[in-house]
Amino acid sequence: MALLCFACGDNERPLSPVPELVPAIDMNPDPKIVEVTLVATAATVEYESGRAANVLAYRDGAVDGSAAIVPGPMIVANEGDRLIVHFKNELDRESSIHWHGLRLPREMDGVDAIPAGASFDYDFVLRDAGWFWYHPHIETDEQIDLGLQGTLLVRGANEPAIARARLFVLDDIELDDRGEVVIEPSRDDLVHGRRGDTLLVNGKPPGFVVASPNSVERWRLVNTSNGRFFKLRVGVPMRVIGWDGGLIPTPYDVDELLLGPGERYDVVVAFDDRSEMRLETLEVRRGHDTVDAAAELVRIRLDGPVVARDSIPDVGPPLARLPVTAQTVSRRFELSESLDGPAGVVYFVNDQRWPLNTPVDVKLGDLEVLEVVNDTDGEHPMHIHGFFVEVLDRDGVPEPRLGRKDTVVLGPRSTLRAALVYDEPGMWMFHCQIPEHAERGMTADIDVHP
Known part of the structure; x- marks a missing residue:
């Protein structure tokens, strides 16, 4: 080799x-x-x-x-x-x-x-x-x-019949001159989340894999970084067959795929007969005038005889939409920030800073619509504990794809509506998955009770 x-x-x-x-x-x-x-x-x-x-x-x-x-x-x-x-x-x-x-x-x-x-x-x-x-x-x-x-x-009981599957954990780490992890956060870390200078794939710096020409592979991807967004491209279309909550009913093709912190995607990649390809992350221009830089993540060497292709899923398991009507209760969560006040960089949900917030009371079994309004200049991957949500629309534009999510990215100055059923009692968190934001206030508590 x-x-x-x-x-x-x-x-x-x-x-x-x-x-x-x-x-x-x-x-x-x-x-x-x-x-x-x-x-x-x-x-x-x-x-x-x-x-x-x-x-x-x-x-x-x-x-x-x-x-x-x-x-x-x-x-x-x-x-x-x-x-x-x-x-x-x-x-x-x-x-x-x-x-x-x-x-x-x-x-x-x-x-x-x-x-x-x-x-x-x-x-x-x-x-x-x-x-x-x-x-x-x-x-x-x-x-x-x-x-x-x-x-x-x-x-699951009905997984796609694809012989070759890979699991990619995408992360980054900031190392000092001695090779030690930098622990003390900078102001930039508090605003954007920690973003390291060393990218990691399954815990190691970018490396290579070997695949067969003309083959089909299933990739499961997760972004475990505190603050980095990965915009993935591999040089051939990726068919998205699932995300956070499992397989989706209608797979779709993309050339690029954005993963915010905490998000997972399940994709199928069909290689051609070239000798080498790359999984790379493209430049991501973010709020507060910052950029997550482009970089290579995985070199893909296509080697060996050309193989017969596995079939690529074009339909997934059925999933019924939640029965949202005009009478469905809508609950508003407004996200805000203060970057230069006496407390330093802090964040709020509905003008309350966790853990000094008042929990939201909801009834067990209720169907509600979450209206999440991002009044900040940064991105926030909002994660809910214990439930899946169904995204309804973004900035008033209906969401064309049906599936279950637990982590949804809101861009700067944007609004998202998502439906869910509170089917498990208890005190549950709803927070930004950039932990520097959640720890400094961007967390709500939802108390589900009979």
Whole structure:
């Protein structure tokens, strides 16, 4: 195999294979129960060759002496399985595991702190198939950036018949001159979210994969960065077959795909017979006069004999629209910011700054429309815990595609309307998924009760 280089020239570096995600070990013999142990611990990892960085990371507690890894062990299960996760907090601080995108009981949501040295068992049924991720919800901005994150793949009963599937966790990290993670946020970090100078794919700098010419692959993508937006292009159309809440009924083709922090997409890529392609992120011009720079993420070497193509899905599972009418209750959430006041950079929902906010009361089982108004000059990927939403329109323009989302991006000075059913009781969070924004006020609490 020829040597592949990144940024070829005087400062070129050889490309390494993009690492596969490491599956967590299922300790339970019951085929309908997945039982794993995740241990949060201090560790070191090499983001740059030969230089170890001090991080916080998860290791697989089912294996004595196992190494902590970033991303953490990938949990694999089937829709309808019972998932048991024994969480051990070996950090010197509080932490937790939030199951981003899962519909589950409130006490399993992972927003309650687990003290240093303590343990907690998360135990719930996986209601939905899809591609999810997990991370702390304590000191979220710092703990995610230091490495506490992992993925959860829940397989459905009717998955597309595509032989080759890849999982890409897209992230970034800021390293100092010693190769250590920069922890103290700058003002720019508070405004835009932490955005690192080193891009990561499955926990390592951009690398390469080998694929067969003319082949079809299924890619599951997740953006676990605190603040970076990825605008993806691969050189051939990508067929979107699913997103946050699983497969969508009507797949569609795109040449470019924007992923905000916390979002997941499920796409099918059909390669041609050229020798090499690239998955790259294009320049993203954002609010507050900032730019997320373009970069190469994955070099794709097409090698070997031309293969027969798997069929590309053109229809997905049926999904009924929520029965929204003119009489459906609409609830307004206004997002605002103060960047230069006496408190520094702070954010608000309905003029209230979390955690000093008053919870919103809603009735269990109610169907409502969320009208989210972004009165700021920045983007906000808004994430709701415990539920999926159906986007109705953006700035008055109807949303043409039907699917279930838990994270939706609002552009600067924009409005979005989305419908949902509050079918699980408890106090649930609705917040910006840029954790620097959520931690500094852009969070609402929704109290669902009978």
